[in-house]
């Protein structure tokens with residue numbers, strides 16, 4: 001590789017060399033979907049971008065040495081509202097189960113079609129309520145949270161008096177006034193300070209509820225921010241010797257935390273506040289990464305403007321790989337304007353790549369070092385694509401190695417360029433690149449002449465895979481080997 005992996009860290013506002021806490025266990029957490037509706041194309045952006053990072057980390061540190069956790073938020077007021085609206089006849093909890101199960105399945109189908117690997121783990125919030133309560137109890141015991149009218153609230157002012165803890169607002173780098181405006185904090189009368197935020201709130205009768213922490217009698221449910229502190233603890237700290245029972249702060253930090261730029265404040269700021277105060281750590285994660293926002297045809301996506309595009313709708317018109325390609329054409333920190341014209345460009349480029357690599361072998365060997373170098377520079381996917389174009393140009397001019405490198409590197413990036421042999425045969429010679437076949441036949445015969453039978457057999461098998469059969473004969477006069485080829489039926 002051309003250099004070390006460097007990532008832009010929102011905490012320091014600079015590109016930094018990535019140094020994992022433990023290279024045998026590189027740990028990444030990305031905030032996942034709230035499952036109440038189809039995911040839109042903006043939601044697909046962090047899923048695809050962090051999938052690319054996951055693939056790169058696995059490549060650099062080994063498949064078994066990277067843990068990628070993306071949670072599922074299955075308790076939320078938006079879910080309750082949707083369930084009541086869609087299934088008015090059902091008890092609320094049954095309606096909620098219907099909404100969350102169907103939406104979760106839809107999300108999984110959508111992102112699989114976009115070529116994303118499964119994360120190592122996908123914890124659901126409702127399965128980690130005990131961990132959330134344990135964190136809340138710890139924060140209350142340390143004087144950072146208080147009970148008011150059956151709510152538990154976190155106090156940023158108390159955090160700022162805690163030695164060793166980071167200052168509240170240090171990720172977002174906003175002033176108190178800006179944070180107040182940005183959070184649009186509803187200043188409930190029971191709050192001691194307008195900045196205080198909810199860790200736990202009481203449930204109304206019929207709403208999902210669990211026995212509450214801190215001696216509160218009515219059933220209640222967690223706030224959104226504490227869900228991620230608890231699930232990252234359960235999946236990225238406890239299995240590696242950290243957690244509430246461990247008083248070594250070094251064991252209670254993980255490597256990378258990610259999500260969209262809109263999550264910086266208040267969500268990630270509040271996750272940091274909770275986790276750092278519970279564990280007495282200066283940081284929750286060492287590297288914080290945020291993708292830029294996506295708009296559609298020049299406008300902010302919204303239901304009222306009628307330009308709200310779900311992944312599912314797009315998949316009815318375009319293959320998932322085209323959407324994935326289009327997403328990666330822009331650097332992840334830049335805003336994207338999602339246009340149909342760019343989708344067409346992405347589709348045409350992938351067609352070209354596929355055409356020029358039809359006969360190539362992607363099975364073994366390394367990915368392109370230039371592409372790897374581009375990705376290692378803060379996931380520079382546009383530069384990586386420029387390198388793919390160079391390989392594609394060489395492949396078009398008959399460079400077999402470039403074709404193999406292109407196909408293999410595309411597979412690594414989540415694009416399978418394998419051609420369907422049946423399809424190819426259907427299109428017959430019209431679609432077969434005769435010049436490339438002639439070149440391969442010549443390469444095979446050269447290998448045979450050099451007695452490299454392993455290579456000559458490999459090329460013959462490669463041709464057979466796309467339905468090209470070779471026929472060898474000897475010239476009766478000169479005794480020279482002659483090879484003809486035909487499309488096997």
Ligand code: AMP
Nearest residue numbers: 034042043045046259260261292293294
């Ligand atoms: P949400 O379901 O709104 O919490 O969003 C899930 C993920 O998608 C979060 O990481 C958001 O930051 C991200 N996200 C939401 N809308 C957009 C958008 N228009 N562009 C890019 N990312 C987005």
Ligand code: ZN
Nearest residue numbers: 031228267271
């Ligand atoms: Zn989160």
